[in-house]
Amino acid sequence: MQLYLPxxxxxxxxxxxxxxxGAVGFLSGLFGIGGGFLLTPLLIFSGIPPAVAVxxxxxxxxxxxxxxxxxxxxxxxIDFKLGTMLLVGGISGSxxxxxxxxxxxxxxxxxxxxxxxxxxxxxTIGTLMLFESLxxxxxxxxxxxxxxxxxxxHNWIHGLPFKMRFRQSKLYVSVIPVLFLGAxxxxxGTILGIGGGFxxxxxxxxxxxxxxxxxxxxxxLQILFTMATATVLHSIxxxxxxxxxxxxxxxxxxxxxxxxxxxxxxxxxxxxxLLLALLVLLxxxxxxxxxxxxxxxxxxxxxxxxxxx
Amino acid sequence: xxxxxRLSTRWLKPCLGLLLGLFLxxxxxxxxxxxxxxxxxxxxxxxxxxxxxxVIFGQIGMDPQTxxxxxxxxxxxxxxxxxxQITTRRKGRFLGxxxxxxxxxxxxxxxxxxxxxxxxxxxxxxxxxxxxHALGLNHLNLPVSGSSHVPLSERDDFREAFLRLRTEQGLxxxxxxxxxxxxxxxxxxxxxxxxxxxxxxxxIQGFLxxxxxxxxxxxxELAVAKIGFEQVTYNLARHxxxxxxxxxxxxxxxxxxxxxVIFRKD
Numbered sequence: 140m141q142l143y144l145p146x147x148x149x150x151x152x153x154x155x156x157x158x159x160x161g162a163v164g165f166l167s168g169l170f171g172i173g174g175g176f177l178l179t180p181l182l183i184f185s186g187i188p189p190a191v192a193v194x195x196x197x198x199x200x201x202x203x204x205x206x207x208x209x210x211x212x213x214x215x216x217i218d219f220k221l222g223t224m225l226l227v228g229g230i231s232g233s234x235x236x237x238x239x240x241x242x243x244x245x246x247x248x249x250x251x252x253x254x255x256x257x258x259x260x261x262x263t264i265g266t267l268m269l270f271e272s273l274x275x276x277x278x279x280x281x282x283x284x285x286x287x288x289x290x291x292x293h294n295w296i297h298g299l300p301f302k303m304r305f306r307q308s309k310l311y312v313s314v315i316p317v318l319f320l321g322a323x324x325x326x327x328g329t330i331l332g333i334g335g336g337f338x339x340x341x342x343x344x345x346x347x348x349x350x351x352x353x354x355x356x357x358x359x360l361q362i363l364f365t366m367a368t369a370t371v372l373h374s375i376x377x378x379x380x381x382x383x384x385x386x387x388x389x390x391x392x393x394x395x396x397x398x399x400x401x402x403x404x405x406x407x408x409x410x411x412x413l414l415l416a417l418l419v420l421l422x423x424x425x426x427x428x429x430x431x432x433x434x435x436x437x438x439x440x441x442x443x444x445x446x447x448x
Numbered sequence: 449x450x451x452x453x454r455l456s457t458r459w460l461k462p463c464l465g466l467l468l469g470l471f472l473x474x475x476x477x478x479x480x481x482x483x484x485x486x487x488x489x490x491x492x493x494x495x496x497x498x499x500x501x502x503v504i505f506g507q508i509g510m511d512p513q514t515x516x517x518x519x520x521x522x523x524x525x526x527x528x529x530x531x532x533q534i535t536t537r538r539k540g541r542f543l544g545x546x547x548x549x550x551x552x553x554x555x556x557x558x559x560x561x562x563x564x565x566x567x568x569x570x571x572x573x574x575x576x577x578x579x580x581h582a583l584g585l586n587h588l589n590l591p592v593s594g595s596s597h598v599p600l601s602e603r604d605d606f607r608e609a610f611l612r613l614r615t616e617q618g619l620x621x622x623x624x625x626x627x628x629x630x631x632x633x634x635x636x637x638x639x640x641x642x643x644x645x646x647x648x649x650x651x652i653q654g655f656l657x658x659x660x661x662x663x664x665x666x667x668x669e670l671a672v673a674k675i676g677f678e679q680v681t682y683n684l685a686r687h688x689x690x691x692x693x694x695x696x697x698x699x700x701x702x703x704x705x706x707x708x709v710i711f712r713k714d
Contacts, residue, residue, distance in 0.1 A: 141496070141498045142495055142496070143493060143494065143495050143496065143497040143498070143643070143678065145674065145677070145678040145681040145682045145685075146681070146682065146685055148644065148646070149643060149644055150497060150498045150499075150643045198696050198697070198699075198700050199700070201697060201700035201701065201704070202699075202700035202701070202703045202704040202707075203704060204704070205700065205701045205703075205704025205705055205708070206704040206705065206707045206708035206711075209704075209705065209708045210708065247535060247537050247548045247551060248547070248548060250548075251545075251547050251548065255545075367697045367700070367701070370693055370696050370697050370700070371690065371693035371694060371696075371697060372693070373693070374685065374689045374690070374692050374693025374696060375689040375690055375693060378685055378686065378689055380685070380692070380693065380696050382681060382685075382692070382695070382696050382699065383495075383681070385696060385699070385700065386699060386703070389699075389700060389703045389704075390703065393703065393704065393707035393711075394707075396707075397707075397711045430545045430546060431544070431545065431546070432546075433546070434539050434546055436613075437538050437539045437540075437609075438536060438537065438538050438539075438606070438609035438610075438612075438613060439536070439537050439539070439548070439613070440534050440535065440536050440537070440609075440610060440613050440614070441534065441535050441537070442532050442533070442534055442559075443532075443533045443534060443535050443553065444532065444533035
């Protein structure tokens with residue numbers, strides 16, 4: 140069934156979009172990720188204009204993180220103070236992101252920046268995750284105990300000034316890396332149409348030493364509010380949020396996530412991380428191929444003004 | 449007028465209008481007069497819109513006192529959409545990566561252009577006539593912006609690429625021999641409008657040509673507009689973006705919350 144999208148101004152097959160939302164929702168439930176980094180490329184590859192895909196996925200991520208935040212809230216697994224500080228950074232990053240998004244769109248370099256960023260970030264995170272999960276699997280096989288991280292361990296980040304106490308995370312760290320981290324994720328999320336959980340969670344664990352029991356809930360809280368802000372900012376700035384597309388993706392996504400979550404309980408953590416790492420690398424590779432291969436058509440056109448711009 | 453009776457009632461009104469027009473024309477002094485009518489003067493875009501087509505009827509009105517000239521009459525029907533500013537970019541290699549490098553901006557080009565004719569448009573008239581009325585893709589005036597850095601020798605490449613890409617998108621078309629004569633003087637043509645047409649005022653122009661001489665021309669307006677939910681959503685997004693954005697967030701959080709309530713396990 141074809142459905143005309145009022146903002147994207149093209150008709151799409153609604154079942155295909157619903158299926159994409161469902162498939163990404165399934166993976167996000169399985170791996171405990173937002174899935175923006177999969178959904179945005181899928182939409183772009185299926186012919187949705189990149190600007191619409193990015194802006195609309197921010198809305199979709201808002202929906203999927205809402206239900207997850209509620210779950211973690213009930214379990215009291217959110218550090219609200221840390222989340223708020225991350226959010227302060229996140230919103231400023233998001234504002235810069237929307238501004239740059241418009242500039243790049245006008246310069247005709249938006250697609251390039253999106254592709255390059257995907258290659259860089261997905262490539263790096265994917266490789267790190269791949270090695271980490273392989274190490275964990277080998278360790279488990281050889282029977283050795285995993286290295287236990289003690290809360291007292293320090294790195295250079297803990298030497299920075301403007302320290303703040305986060306009771307629930309049992310942390311006493313400088314706000315500078317917290318704000319910086321929030322801003323980076325907010326910025327990338329707005330430009331790339333991703334929640335950024337797959338970057339935020341490792342950063343919180345490895346850099347700030349946030350305990351694992353609050354890390355996902357707190358990261359989700361920051362994602363929820365950053366993506367909600369990004370939705371509003373994209374609506375005002377780029378005007379490319381398509382509410383019909385977003386709703387279709389959301390409904391597919393929340394249903395798929397339920398099945399994914401159930402299946403995820405039957406898989407071991409390191410297996411899940413290995414699969415996720417391969418998935419992340421695959422998406423990164425797909426973008427890299429497009430950048431490196433000689434294009435079939437050297438020319439492209441973009442409407443800059445007048446009717447339908 | 450067998451054509452009128454054969455056509456569905458949908459076309460009846462324009463057909464009748466056409467006949468009326470022909471009667472009124474009878475007293476005019478000119479030998480030939482072109483009259484055209486549209487199947488509909490509004491195209492509405494709704495949620496089920498996947499493109500449509502408009503039918504254009506026409507009649508070559510002839511003064512009964514003058515004998516019809518020897519030779520054949522040629523008809524060109526041009527449908528033009530509202531103007532757009534379009535940038536054409538060319539990829540080049542930069543540090544091993546393919547990026548958009550050179551570009552050319554066309555400042556006032558039609559968003560939609562479809563040309564139906566009785567023969568190949570290049571053979572219907574001289575260059576001057578075709579250029580003057582922008583008849584044919586090769587005769588379209590594509591003004592470029594003053595800030596162009598493309599060397600003159602490469603400008604034609606950008607022009608060609610632009611026309612080719614627009615044609616691939618279905619927004620530009622040249623369709624020779626797509627006008628069907630129902631009688632000696634009455635004709636009909638169908639112009640497909642793809643799903644990606646922009647909204648706005650379209651102009652439909654008819655040209656009656658004989659031996660390279662323009663005998664008569666007509667012009668009508670066609671409105672392409674979103675209606676209903678599509679229009680409300682579009683207007684909200686354009687004119688009240690803050691409200692639209694907040695609504696999108698509310699929609700997202702309510703959907704997320706509902707999903708949490710429905711699928712809650714504990």
